Amino acid sequence: MTRHRAGYTLIEVLVAVVILSLVLPGLTYMVVGSRKAQISSYRMEQAAAYGQLVIDSLSILPAGARSATNRTASTTIGGVGYTASWTYTAQGNARLVTDTVKWSKGGKTEYVVIRGVVR
Secondary structure, eight states: OOOOOOSOOHHHHHHHHHHHHHHHHHHHHHHHHHHHHHHHHHHHHHHHHHHHHHHHHHHHSOHHHHHHSOSEEEEEETTEEEEEEEEEEEETTEEEEEEEEEEEETTEEEEEEEEEEEO
16 A cells, blocks of 8 residues: 655755745845836936926026026925026027936935026
8 A cells, every 4th residue: 555645845845945045135136126226217207307397487487587586496306305406508599507406315416417498
């Protein structure tokens, strides 16, 4: 009379545990890195949108009021503070606006530069 045994042997279980212990840290590192890249990309997208909003706001001001306006502005989006500062460069009848939007991430300052033309 032969018996059929179901289940795994101790060796098979140990091999599976060793393989998982080698693979899981790498997968965890990849997931965490991907999430950090996603957050960084989101913040850069928000900064670019804010910078474009500043340039659009400047373009609707009368030409005489633009030079009298403050050349910095700040806002908070999603708990992150963004500061925009801009300069004008004459380009014939138009002015080139260079807008730099900065924010802090983990003690490090990140920035994005946006350029636009206002008439």
